[in-house]
Amino acid sequence: MKTWKDxxxxxxxxxxxxxxSNGDGVGDLKGIIQRLPYxxxxxxxxxxxxxxxxxxxxxxxxxFGYDVSDYCDIDPLxxxxxxxxxxxxxxxxxxxxxxxxxxxxxxSSEHPWFLAARQSPDNPMRDYYVWRDAKxxxxxxxxxxxxxxxxxxxxxxxxGQYYLHTFLKEQPDLNWDNxxxxxxxxxVLRFWFELGVDGMRADAVRWISKDPDLHDDx
Numbered sequence: 047m048k049t050w051k052d053x054x055x056x057x058x059x060x061x062x063x064x065x066x067s068n069g070d071g072v073g074d075l076k077g078i079i080q081r082l083p084y085x086x087x088x089x090x091x092x093x094x095x096x097x098x099x100x101x102x103x104x105x106x107x108x109x110f111g112y113d114v115s116d117y118c119d120i121d122p123l124x125x126x127x128x129x130x131x132x133x134x135x136x137x138x139x140x141x142x143x144x145x146x147x148x149x150x151x152x153x154s155s156e157h158p159w160f161l162a163a164r165q166s167p168d169n170p171m172r173d174y175y176v177w178r179d180a181k182x183x184x185x186x187x188x189x190x191x192x193x194x195x196x197x198x199x200x201x202x203x204x205x206g207q208y209y210l211h212t213f214l215k216e217q218p219d220l221n222w223d224n225x226x227x228x229x230x231x232x233x234v235l236r237f238w239f240e241l242g243v244d245g246m247r248a249d250a251v252r253w254i255s256k257d258p259d260l261h262d263d264x
Contacts, residue, residue: 056145057085057094061102061124062110075102075125079133086140096143098247102130103149106156108216112147112249113154117234127241134242143244150231151250152217159230160218167205173224176210176256177202189262212253222254 065077085094101111102124111121120127137144153160162171178187178199186199186208192215199208200215210219221227235246 060100075129098145115154145245148246155216177207
């Protein structure tokens with residue numbers, strides 16, 4: 047098996063549009079397995095050394111999978127964990143390393159952690175996310191903007207605070223200052239590496255660290 051220093055070609059696969067194996071109009075893991083010989087075989091292929099997969103985790107798909115509602119499973123749209131294990135086995139038999147996307151900055155607003163956090167300011171998972179009080183006039187805590195436009199803060203009527211979302215409001219930012227959250231995400235990485243994944247591509251890392259004093263952007 048090659049080491050990473052020997053890898054020359056990394057091929058990105060967006061599962062949704064790569065290969066549909068069951069005729070539902072959406073690409074899936076079994077379709078990818080069918081096409082692995084195209085990427086690398088003994089006679090004529092692209093000579094790919096590693097494949098990087100865009101997100102295939104359970105998701106409401108507000109941001110096409112980058113709004114993750116379960117970090118340790120496969121969205122039924124793409125197949126199952128058993129399908130992914132088969133994909134790993136076939137890829138490794140062809141000496142192809144497997145990388146997957148890790149989305150550490152935010153989860154889906156439908157993730158169980160966020161659903162719990164919205165129940166009460168005292169919920170144990172409240173601090174998994176970034177919450178702040180409104181200014182005295184009711185406006186957001188600062189002038190930060192979402193990457194997709196508008197304020198990066200969304201008001202929550204149930205608990206009477208704003209939560210931070212660097213991307214869509216359906217993608218609340220995770221609070222990496224919380225040791226419990228860090229342990230949760232370490233467990234996510236451990237899950238996939240123990241399953242046999244060779245590497246990770248980490249998404250949106252630059253936004254993980256927040257200014258604790260919430261200074262306005264210039």
